[in-house]
């Protein structure tokens with residue numbers, strides 16, 4: 224494979240996360256918030272977004288694997304690692320790297336809602352446009368991109384390229 228065009232630069236990501244962090248700081252000012260990152264992809268956005276939030280937030284992670292091919296989600300999600308803590312009565316903000324079909328988030332929202340959090344909202348750095356997905360309310364959203372497969376900033380191709388500081392299109396997947 225080859226790394227193609229850079230869609231979102233490191234500088235653009237940082238500026239957007241600063242905006243999202245400021246909005247989250249404002250909205251959760253008097254609340255005790257738990258940020259929940261979805262591994263593995265969200266580890267980078269989680270680290271950077273959390274540092275743009277000026278509140279004593281707590282962090283937790285879930286690891287999920289979606290059944291399906293490497294580049295297509297099936298909506299059937301396996302929880303590989305659950306949260307370390309209970310979320311009943313907590314203000315939970317789910318942090319996701321990218322929303323494609325939205326099936327992973329739909330599953331997770333349902334799964335977490337059952338635990339009766341005080342609130343449950345979503346933050347996603349990248350949203351793919353032109354995808355026929357069930358409605359999802361993403362309260363804090365970063366960038367809209369066309370429906371292409373991208374890597375970098377936490378997003379992988381066959382386990383690699385998560386460490387790229389920018390988000391780029393993948394070309395020649397052979």
Ligand code: 5GP
Nearest residue numbers: 264296322323324325326327372373378379
């Ligand atoms: P969804 O369930 O919304 O279709 O997919 C969510 C997950 O699929 C993301 O958290 C991410 O792990 C993976 N994914 C979706 N689109 C892309 C993409 O363009 N590049 C990479 N590397 N992963 C993606």
